[in-house]
Amino acid sequence: MKTCNLLLAGLLLVLGFAVAASAMDKDEAAHGPTVYVPESTSPALVVGQDCTQPIVISSLPYHVLGQTTCGMGNSYANTCLGLYDGGEDIIYRLDLTAEATIDIRMNPYTSGYTGILLDDNCPPDVSGCIAFNTGSGGIRSILNKTLAAGSYYIMVDTWPTPNCIPQFALDITAAVPPPANDVCTGAIDLQSFESNSFQVDLCTGYTDNYNAGGTTGCTGYTSAGIDATYKIYLQVGENFTVSVQGTHDSAIWLVTDCANAAATCVAGADDTVGGQIETFSYAAAASGWYYLIVDGYSGCGLATVTIDAPVANEYQQWGGVKAMFK
Numbered sequence: 001m002k003t004c005n006l007l008l009a010g011l012l013l014v015l016g017f018a019v020a021a022s023a024m025d026k027d028e029a030a031h032g033p034t035v036y037v038p039e040s041t042s043p044a045l046v047v048g049q050d051c052t053q054p055i056v057i058s059s060l061p062y063h064v065l066g067q068t069t070c071g072m073g074n075s076y077a078n079t080c081l082g083l084y085d086g087g088e089d090i091i092y093r094l095d096l097t098a099e100a101t102i103d104i105r106m107n108p109y110t111s112g113y114t115g116i117l118l119d120d121n122c123p124p125d126v127s128g129c130i131a132f133n134t135g136s137g138g139i140r141s142i143l144n145k146t147l148a149a150g151s152y153y154i155m156v157d158t159w160p161t162p163n164c165i166p167q168f169a170l171d172i173t174a175a176v177p178p179p180a181n182d183v184c185t186g187a188i189d190l191q192s193f194e195s196n197s198f199q200v201d202l203c204t205g206y207t208d209n210y211n212a213g214g215t216t217g218c219t220g221y222t223s224a225g226i227d228a229t230y231k232i233y234l235q236v237g238e239n240f241t242v243s244v245q246g247t248h249d250s251a252i253w254l255v256t257d258c259a260n261a262a263a264t265c266v267a268g269a270d271d272t273v274g275g276q277i278e279t280f281s282y283a284a285a286a287s288g289w290y291y292l293i294v295d296g297y298s299g300c301g302l303a304t305v306t307i308d309a310p311v312a313n314e315y316q317q318w319g320g321v322k323a324m325f326k
């Protein structure tokens with residue numbers, strides 16, 4: 001009998017390796033054979049154990065430490081997490097009363113093959129979850145998800161081994177949208193400033209939307225850096241001189257149509273590197289709105305922008321800036 005069991009075990013082991021080898025990828029090679037974790041046999045439901053008894057999250061932000069899947073049972077092993085749902089799992093239900101854009105982060109503290117999913121069904125879909133994230137170490141995150149009002153489910157699981165996560169933290173926060181002047185539709189009118197100099201920290205939530213176009217463009221380089229936008233109304237012939245000093249390799253350029261920024265650039269500068277000053281002057285070829293893009297060759301930094309233009313037209317409303325040059 002004993003010999004028989006050993007033979008059977010050996011056969012299963014060989015079969016197991018054959019299956020694993022057929023779908024072997026880099027992660028699988030590092031992980032080793034998958035362990036089978038049984039469903040919970042405990043008759044008493046623990047909150048979070050399955051879809052009938054989720055941990056309810058009714059307000060954001062949500063920050064909890066000391067969470068665990070150990071002891072929760074392997075309730076779901078056929079979800080969009082693929083191999084990463086064979087361990088014990090925990091279920092949260094997020095109730096949103098209004099549309100929200102959220103970031104979800106799960107920190108398992110220690111390394112291990114962990115997964116997290118977000119879905120509007122429970123048990124979670126086998127395919128077509130709203131979002132999921134799996135990996136062999138570090139923080140699991142689902143970022144910048146815009147969700148309509150309603151109930152959503154979050155499941156945390158593992159690819160055994162580990163059979164469960166002894167301790168983890170879960171954070172759900174409202175994603176912070178970029179400042180309005182990240183793009184030209186929210187460009188800040190330079191005439192609204194009280195002074196002819198202002199600072200913008202491009203590293204605080206701005207994104208890269210505009211590229212000056214490389215060697216044929218008006219700065220001579222691409223501007224893959226993060227950018228912020230400003231606007232000015234210039235009368236024909238009016239001179240506009242601006243400089244920027246960034247803690248990064250800054251660039252600055254002036255366009256008439258942000259939807260076609262590189263092609264409509266009328267002036268720009270990216271002649272220096274980090275910490276130095278970029279400057280240009282422009283005499284308006286036509287009356288109209290001009291968009292100033294405070295940018296960089298790459299990355300982001302704290303940019304100090306100075307408008308040095310004497311205002312040619314006394315009738316132009318330049319607010320505080322106008323007063324500086326009278």
Ligand SMILES: [Ca+2]
Nearest residue numbers: 076085087089
């Ligand atoms: Ca599971």
Ligand SMILES: [Ca+2]
Nearest residue numbers: 182207209227
């Ligand atoms: Ca931008």
Ligand SMILES: [Ca+2]
Nearest residue numbers: 210223225227
């Ligand atoms: Ca840019």
Ligand SMILES: [Ca+2]
Nearest residue numbers: 249250270272
């Ligand atoms: Ca530069």
